[in-house]
Amino acid sequence: MESSVAASATRIAVQVEDVGMIFTRDGKQTLVLDNINLEVGEGEFVCLLGPSGCGKSTLLNIMAGFLSPTSGTVRVGGEVVQGPDPRRIVVFQERGVFPWLTVEENIGFGLAALDRKERQHRINHYVGMVGLKGFENSYPSDLSGGMKQRLEVARALAVNPDMLLLDEPFGALDSITRLTMRRELLRIWEAERKTILFVTHDIDEAVQLADRVVVMSARPATIQQIVTIDIPHPRDLSSPRYLELRDGIFQQIGLAHHV
Amino acid sequence: MSFEEKPGAVIKVPVWLRPWLLLAVLLVLWQIAIQRHPGQLLPGPWGVVGGIADLLRHGLLLKYVVASLFRVTWGFGLAVILAVPLGMVIGWYTRAEMALNPIIQILRPISPLAWIPIAILWFGVGDLSAIFLIFLGSFFPLLLTAMNAVRGVPAVYVNAGRNFGLRPIDLFVRILYPAAVPQLIIGLRITLGIAWLVVVAAEMIAVNSGLGFLIVDARNAGNRYDLVVAGMVIIGLIGLLLDWGIRSLERVKSFRWSYSEE
DSSP states (O other): OOSSSOTTTSOEEEEEEEEEEEEEETTEEEEEEEEEEEEEETTOEEEEEOOTTSSHHHHHHHHHTSSOOSEEEEEETTEEOOSOBTTEEEEOSSOOSOTTSOHHHHHTGGGTTSOHHHHHHHHHHHHHHTTOTTOTTOOGGGSOHHHHHHHHHHHHHHTOOSEEEEESTTTTSOHHHHHHHHHHHHHHHHHHOOEEEEEESOHHHHHHHOSEEEEEOSSSBOEEEEEEOOOOSSOOTTSHHHHHHHHHHHHHHTOOSOO | OTTSOOTTTSOOOOGGGHHHHHHHHHHHHHHHHHHHSOSSSOOOHHHHHHHHHHHHHTTHHHHHHHHHHHHHHHHHHHHHHHHHHHHHHHHHSHHHHHHHHHHHHHHTTSOGGGGHHHHHHHHOSSHHHHHHHHHHHHHHHHHHHHHHHHHTSOHHHHHHHHHTTOOHHHIIIIIIHHHHHHHHHHHHHHHHHHHHHHHHHHHHHSOSSSHHHHHHHHHHTTOOHHHHHHHHHHHHHHHHHHHHHHHGGGGSTTTTHHHHOO
16 A cells, blocks of 8 residues: 555655744734644645644644744755745635636636646646536636635646645535545545645544544644554445544544544 | 505506606606796706707717816826726735825825815816816725725735745736725725716816816806706716716626625
8 A cells, every 4th residue: 555654665745843833912922833743755645633723724834835933944845945835735725716717717827837738738637637627617606615625626736736735625515525525635636646734623534534644732732643544545434444543533632432 | 465466556667667767756846846936946857958958059068078078087097097006015015004104194185176276286277187186086095995905805815826936916916906806896986986076076167168167157157057957967977877887897707706705
């Protein structure tokens, strides 16, 4: 299974070293991230899992280059991250697609440097990949929530980044659409082999998707545990191993799985 | 049962016709009132129609309408071209805003009409003065609209744009401007209304043609109040048409998103 346990065999894509983050608001300082250390291998699918507001999105934004950490460094491909870069594209929780552009124009947004033929070729490819054929000239306001999210993934993939950073991308979708989207994302990941960092507060989502799940504590966020999910895709959600790993994380977070 | 109309009680009037019907009723009442109390207070609607016919016969109506629209086009157009990009840049760069805000806030509440003496001093009596006044009246509202619009652009669009490696100039052209367009259209609508108010006032003093001049001239040259009210009606109708014109921008598909979402 090259898809799982990739970190030791392949090259390191991301190195997070002693990252700390302090937010200052109205003169009050809040420690958001405390001493985070993490390595992600190339082509690996890693989920950052933690309760809402714990700082996992902050960590993602630091890796993306939107925020500078108060202490420590993030390296991507050996280089220290100093700002946003088209080689690592963020897919936002919601409304990241540009509502003033059509589906085609959104996907082509990052392709201004290409000549027209090549651009159109790529647009067509990714329109097909995310299942938006027939909607090329629609505006996002005419699309459903799931379609908008697929559109944003397509726009990210079109610039051929090394890495996708997804910030609770399916959080606003209904549960059925969410399941479909997870399957779609895995299919795309298996086709394109990008490194994926995926922020979620949904334990099931993390165990269904990731090679490794990074379990984070409530604020200030520290890494509690890193769980390797050694189940090949497609994953059987009722297999004993799946349930064992899932329950282990539930207990780690301090929740019994009874409602 | 209270929602159902009683059969045969009223003739059904189509919804679109009702405001026109109301207008017609008011005009008839106006005419009746004038005929019962003839005097100098106000011409009746029939007299106003005669006034408009008079103006058309002398070729003045078209000439004055064109003169007024010419001034508004230039004054408003120049204000749009300058105020929108400038306002976006000022709104985006916090330091520019902090430096310029006091000046803007002092100049903004001065009515453009207060500038009339200075306009005449600088540009004399003529088109330039009127255009200058309309420009002033449009510039500050548009500047503030653009400043607010750019500040209101959701961070997620800006971050997405930066993520794709946009340089500052591209960020303005490809993200901030299109994201601000719905707000800008609202600002354009309000400001065009202001410009149309200002042109009438400016023409009463600073020029010798246009609809504002028509109103003052009709009074001064023989108390032709039928022409005064005719001028007012024409001003109202053209104002309405201008607003319709700019509202049609709201229907452009790539502008319409903010109206259809949430």
